[in-house]
Amino acid sequence: MKIKTHFQRAVAVFLVIMTLTFSLSGSTLRAATSRVEMIVRGTSLEYAIAAVEQNGGRVAETYAIINAVLADLPATSTAALLKTDGVLGAFPNHKVESAGNPGWGEVEFAESVGAAEVWAEGDLGQDVTVAFLDTGIEPRFASLNHGTNGNQQRILAYYDAIADRTYVGKKVMQSPGDPNGHGTHVAGIVGNNTYKHKTETYFGLAPAANLVAVRALNEQGSGTYADVLRGIQWVIDNKDTYNIRVLNISMYAQPLSPYWADPFCLATMAAWNAGIVVVASAGNGGPTPMSIGVPGNTPYVITVGAFTDNYTPSNFGDDYIPEFSAAGPTVDAFVKPDVIAPGAHIVSLMRHDAYLAQQYPENRIPPFYFKTAGTSMSAAVVSGIAALMLSDNPTLTPDQVKYRLALTARPQFSEFTGEAAYSIWQQGAGRVWAPDAVTTTIQGVANAGMDLTADLAGTLHYQGLTVYDPETEQFHILGYETWAGGYETWAGGYETWAGGYETWAGGTTNWSGSFNDWVAAYQSWSDGWNAWAGGYETWAGAIGDPTWAAAFVNLQNVPGNTTTVGFSWINSAD
Numbered sequence: 001m002k003i004k005t006h007f008q009r010a011v012a013v014f015l016v017i018m019t020l021t022f023s024l025s026g027s028t029l030r031a032a033t034s035r036v037e038m039i040v041r042g043t044s045l046e047y048a049i050a051a052v053e054q055n056g057g058r059v060a061e062t063y064a065i066i067n068a069v070l071a072d073l074p075a076t077s078t079a080a081l082l083k084t085d086g087v088l089g090a091f092p093n094h095k096v097e098s099a100g101n102p103g104w105g106e107v108e109f110a111e112s113v114g115a116a117e118v119w120a121e122g123d124l125g126q127d128v129t130v131a132f133l134d135t136g137i138e139p140r141f142a143s144l145n146h147g148t149n150g151n152q153q154r155i156l157a158y159y160d161a162i163a164d165r166t167y168v169g170k171k172v173m174q175s176p177g178d179p180n181g182h183g184t185h186v187a188g189i190v191g192n193n194t195y196k197h198k199t200e201t202y203f204g205l206a207p208a209a210n211l212v213a214v215r216a217l218n219e220q221g222s223g224t225y226a227d228v229l230r231g232i233q234w235v236i237d238n239k240d241t242y243n244i245r246v247l248n249i250s251m252y253a254q255p256l257s258p259y260w261a262d263p264f265c266l267a268t269m270a271a272w273n274a275g276i277v278v279v280a281s282a283g284n285g286g287p288t289p290m291s292i293g294v295p296g297n298t299p300y301v302i303t304v305g306a307f308t309d310n311y312t313p314s315n316f317g318d319d320y321i322p323e324f325s326a327a328g329p330t331v332d333a334f335v336k337p338d339v340i341a342p343g344a345h346i347v348s349l350m351r352h353d354a355y356l357a358q359q360y361p362e363n364r365i366p367p368f369y370f371k372t373a374g375t376s377m378s379a380a381v382v383s384g385i386a387a388l389m390l391s392d393n394p395t396l397t398p399d400q401v402k403y404r405l406a407l408t409a410r411p412q413f414s415e416f417t418g419e420a421a422y423s424i425w426q427q428g429a430g431r432v433w434a435p436d437a438v439t440t441t442i443q444g445v446a447n448a449g450m451d452l453t454a455d456l457a458g459t460l461h462y463q464g465l466t467v468y469d470p471e472t473e474q475f476h477i478l479g480y481e482t483w484a485g486g487y488e489t490w491a492g493g494y495e496t497w498a499g500g501y502e503t504w505a506g507g508t509t510n511w512s513g514s515f516n517d518w519v520a521a522y523q524s525w526s527d528g529w530n531a532w533a534g535g536y537e538t539w540a541g542a543i544g545d546p547t548w549a550a551a552f553v554n555l556q557n558v559p560g561n562t563t564t565v566g567f568s569w570i571n572s573a574d
Helices: 007-024 045-054 075-082 115-119 169-174 183-189 225-237 264-275 355-359 375-392 398-407 434-437 452-457 515-526 546-552
Strands: 035-042 058-063 068-074 089-093 095-098 129-134 155-160 167-170 210-217 223-224 244-249 279-280 302-307 341-343 344-348 369-373 464-468 473-477
Touching: 035 045, 035 075, 035 210, 035 225, 035 264, 045 058, 045 068, 045 089, 058 225, 058 244, 068 075, 068 225, 075 089, 115 375, 115 434, 129 183, 129 225, 129 375, 155 169, 155 225, 167 169, 183 344, 183 375, 210 225, 223 225, 225 244, 225 264, 244 264, 244 375, 264 279, 279 375, 279 398, 302 375, 302 398, 341 375, 355 369, 369 375, 375 398, 375 434
Parallel strands: 129 210, 129 244, 155 210, 244 279, 279 302, 302 341
Antiparallel strands: 035 068, 035 089, 058 068, 095 223, 155 167, 344 369, 464 473
């Protein structure tokens, strides 16, 4: 069903009101001449530019990928702007921050996802480039910049989206590097080629993959939507030059709107549409329902939550999901995260003089390592596995990569009771397993039945299949309620299962139903439903349409904190 223009404008009006109410810290406008910074979308880039200029604004830069501009506007002109022909909406230029949480300890994440089995076949992620939208990458680490044979340069380019400057070749060494440390840590999880002879493992999942740094966050780990859009635009424009197949986004912001109205989500959709596998962190606002952040709430991309191996990487029985890992459903009723991956007590590269290393010296492991936790790390693990998959089979599309990752993931059920330890909105399809994801011949695509091109164009939008039943006070999946053990139902509570009596189910032995049933179930909850016609029950006034969408217009469901977004630091010894 098409979204009517007046509804789009109603949501846009809400976003502008919210910007004036919250982005200005709730204060009354001090003068009629005060100005606001907005991202304005149009039916075309030309319309967006013309509308801004017509309403007394100045265009700072353009984002052709979503027909949007960054504009400086008189605060009094925003209402008129939204009524201007060709304007689809406007969005505040909000802050974004990285999704890491220092403070846990070491984990053998490669062992926890079976990477050694893939390496044994000669697949180290070669001939694939992974881009990192983050705080930058430190090029002076030889284990990131040099190949496994010590020769070729692996950091192919460094784009500073904050300064709008590109460094290539040997000039990468003259780039800003990574003043914060987060981006280098994340890149190390994917590409660190240091080899640990004692365990015969690499420190990175795809140690031969090429890397591209896209710096969109500053030294303190924060940035704006404009920085992010500039960075993603560069990745799309240069994907063929550097063979960028995977884009890792280990950051999150608080959802302020439906996914299709958020410029960050739209930019990730454009990257996916361009053939790039986008991997996003779920966020660290868990364990409550609807805590998935932007852009992980984008239905098309691969959204990753965290689990911990509980310091026993070879024993899956005591693994559990830490409380910080965000849970679904999204405010658009989609099941998220899609999968979970190691994300606690992760050790990776970081310079001792980086901002995070200086702020949290207790997490340093001299000389050049740092321990941290968060769904940032989990996303990087999945980006590394995606690189292995594409190195083995370069013809895979983003939808095929997502499908194979999910269908080979391992949902957790107790081998004793058959009960699920976590719901589908907490673990998604389950924990990723690299050997199966790489070698599977499963045919199929994720996001089936969803028209991404129309969604980007603003003519068709989707809603997920999550329903909340107020009588039972549980979430469930519309039209598919036969999974045993509570996998597809959830009352929103959080229970750990550390202690070892439950085990992750591998293969089909501990799954409820046959493999074909599992495929059918995945397709029932992972894809979108063209359901903006309403008919869903709501939970906390925030799931589904039309109640949820109407509440956006009348401000009933404005999030309490709309001006600051970021990570939750966890200084815990685990």
